[in-house]
Amino acid sequence: MDLRVAGLTIRVSSADRDLPLAPTPASSRFLVAPAAECDADIDVEAGECRDEGAGPCLFDSGGPWRLYGHDGGYRFVFVSPRSSAPYKVAVFNADFSIGRVTLDAGFFAGAPAIDPLEYPLDELLVISLLGRGRGVELHCCGVADGEDGYLFVGQSGAGKTTTARLWLDAGAATVLSDDRVIVREDAGGLWMYGTPWHGDEPLASPGRAQLKQIFLLRQHDHHALRTVARGDAVARLFAACFPPFHDRAALDFTLGFLDRIASRVQVRELGFAPTRSLIDFVRSA
Numbered sequence: 001m002d003l004r005v006a007g008l009t010i011r012v013s014s015a016d017r018d019l020p021l022a023p024t025p026a027s028s029r030f031l032v033a034p035a036a037e038c039d040a041d042i043d044v045e046a047g048e049c050r051d052e053g054a055g056p057c058l059f060d061s062g063g064p065w066r067l068y069g070h071d072g073g074y075r076f077v078f079v080s081p082r083s084s085a086p087y088k089v090a091v092f093n094a095d096f097s098i099g100r101v102t103l104d105a106g107f108f109a110g111a112p113a114i115d116p117l118e119y120p121l122d123e124l125l126v127i128s129l130l131g132r133g134r135g136v137e138l139h140c141c142g143v144a145d146g147e148d149g150y151l152f153v154g155q156s157g158a159g160k161t162t163t164a165r166l167w168l169d170a171g172a173a174t175v176l177s178d179d180r181v182i183v184r185e186d187a188g189g190l191w192m193y194g195t196p197w198h199g200d201e202p203l204a205s206p207g208r209a210q211l212k213q214i215f216l217l218r219q220h221d222h223h224a225l226r227t228v229a230r231g232d233a234v235a236r237l238f239a240a241c242f243p244p245f246h247d248r249a250a251l252d253f254t255l256g257f258l259d260r261i262a263s264r265v266q267v268r269e270l271g272f273a274p275t276r277s278l279i280d281f282v283r284s285a
Helices: 121-130 160-170 230-239 248-264 277-284
Strands: 002-005 008-013 040-047 057-060 065-070 073-079 086-092 098-104 136-145 148-153 174-177 180-186 189-193 208-219 224-227 266-272
Touching: 002 121, 008 121, 040 121, 073 121, 086 121, 121 136, 121 180, 136 160, 136 189, 136 208, 136 248, 148 189, 160 174, 160 277, 174 180, 174 208, 180 248, 208 230, 230 248, 230 266, 266 277
Parallel strands: 008 040, 040 098, 148 208, 208 266
Antiparallel strands: 002 008, 057 065, 065 073, 073 086, 086 098, 136 148, 136 174, 136 180, 180 189, 189 208, 224 266
């Protein structure tokens, strides 16, 4: 199966016909016809998953996954909360263009369908590809209002899903995502893309829109806009993005790309009350 997220094509295949591979419902919206070329080619196999033989630990999520160096590339190890033993191991080459995912046969025994890239591996792979000069993922709500794309950026509780519901209830626009949006540069313009990784609402659109304005969300008792200096805008966008923190080159690119975004798109703080009048207020801005 081929998935396309933010213009990046990921091919997932297996020589084992007994593996019932299928995407999650959100990811299924990103399925595309087999492409001539792909950005990442992933082979899937069933076998024994071992948390050994890897290189140095590059990142420990403190939760279900760890990242190691491995033969000039990378090795992700995933552990279930109900067991200390790994249930999935993903090995990639240095630029993440080729990978192999091993699924623990016992853990997945009897499963009617298996998504080998099930979250968080799918997001980790896309973030790693973006960090190699392709773009950035932001913690935000993305709205495509006709030809205009608006990003509403904020941490959890800032009002991203509330904002998405206002646009949805008004039937005024397409919500690309209520939680995570990817920004990439294409043909001289900045474009925002939906992702499979939605928040409280099942909002995961494979569409895109040209980025016109960025609003840094702050809940308030009325609608208000405040100008944000470019340096402050970059810092606040960086605090809301998902770069590969273990990769210095990717971090350098991410900071430079965010600065380029802030220099080309107006970034302002938006204080808002959760009322439908927000839509007209944003459009008039």
